[in-house]
């Protein structure tokens with residue numbers, strides 16, 4: 001029987017372990033992680049021999065030390081305006097304080113020297129408002145994929161002698177005991193702990209549903225975000241990205257009154273495949289190291305959909321749309337904006353003739369055969385609006401990759417300590433449905449650790 005079992009070694013699990021060890025050095029902590037240690041996480045896609053996802057188990061992009069964030073762009077957004085609703089549980093000031101604390105830890109472990117961007121006093125806010133767009137407030141620490149890896153490596157090296165890490169240990173069942181919890185792995189190993197923190201992320205979403213069912217933890221359906229990833233020459237957005245790095249801009253469409261937003265902006269970055277439960281969608285990242293940068297900037301344009309009755313499965317809706325794009329394109333589809341507006345599919349030759357080189361080898365096709373009209377109309381409207389603040393966005397050659405889907409876990413019932421109705425069982429990070437970002441997931445880990453260590 002250990003003191004605390006942590007399920008999942010993503011940012012939520014790592015920061016729980018980090019803070020527990022710091023506040024209570026003698027505490028016995030076991031981390032059970034479905035994926036590999038950081039140095040064994042290798043996605044086989046090399047762009048030459050293996051061009052698309054071959055469905056490895058565990059997936060090195062989503063699973064392993066560092067979680068889904070390990071090869072991410074490492075953008076830590078310090079804000080309550082997006083990235084989750086942690087503040088609704090723990091309060092706005094505390095949420096911001098914890099995000100700043102996480103930032104300090106990252107800086108101490110290799111992130112020093114990276115840039116903190118801020119929307120405060122930015123003229124871009126005014127420019128957006130003048131054009132019917134809204135810029136959300138945030139400070140953004142951009143670690144970059146390379147430095148993010150170094151930070152994770154350093155944190156692991158510091159923790160590995162004080163915390164028992166068990167890799168390749170997917171937990172299949174969590175049982176409640178009289179004085180704690182039992183985690184049983186797929187291979188049948190059994191671990192028992194007085195307290196249990198579950199931080200299984202988005203990749204653990206289906207498994208979380210079974211845990212909640214088994215332990216009768218109430219859940220609520222959440223939203224799904226559907227859209228495309230836009231790729232254009234970096235110069236078009238450079239006045240925004242040089243000053244803010246990432247700008248979160250929201251637009252209310254005139255036609256339907258839907259909200260379309262920019263998401264995950266990657267200056268001089270690359271568009272990548274993402275595999276969620278066997279469905280290939282699109283994402284993006286960028287490096288801090290200039291040698292690894294590209295000539296393009298990419299970002300997503302997303303529309304949120306939330307179904308509640310009679311159909312409740314928002315994620316299922318998103319999955320079906322992504323499956324359709326996989327069926328037509330064998331994976332991700334790419335289309336030039338000009339082709340979409342002209343009602344033509346993009347072809348290999350049209351993509352090659354374009355004045356922009358795609359950073360992802362996707363199948364040229366027609367996104368209007370995949371995306372629901374209402375969503376696509378909203379995205380097109382927003383591209384024309386963005387063209388006003390960043391002329392060139394609506395160019396014929398701007399590339400749209402689809403589909404990008406952001407799946408959200410169902411929201412689980414937890415209190416202000418992120419504790420379930422079962423005393424000593426905590427659900428944190430993205431698998432709780434209340435965080436969807438590195439900073440919020442990490443902050444939720446610190447919050448729970450401080451509560452467990454009796455130091456609220």
Ligand SMILES: Cc1cc2nc3c(=O)[nH]c(=O)nc-3n(C[C@H](O)[C@H](O)[C@H](O)COP(=O)(O)OP(=O)(O)OC[C@H]3O[C@@H](n4cnc5c(N)ncnc54)[C@H](O)[C@@H]3O)c2cc1C
Pocket residue numbers: 007008009010011012013032033034035062063064065066067068069070071072073074075076077083169170171172199200201202203204207264274283284285428429430431435436437438439441442
């Ligand atoms: C390509 C990509 C880029 C991203 N870029 C950014 C970004 O720049 N900024 C940002 O804020 N967010 C970004 N995100 C989102 C961010 O990575 C997540 O919000 C964050 O990692 C959530 O942390 P977490 O600890 O809750 O879950 P995760 O990071 O998903 O970690 C959960 C861990 O639990 C493990 N696990 C799951 N089920 C089990 C089980 N049954 N037993 C044992 N282990 C299990 C998984 O293997 C995984 O390692 C990105 C995501 C992706 C995929």
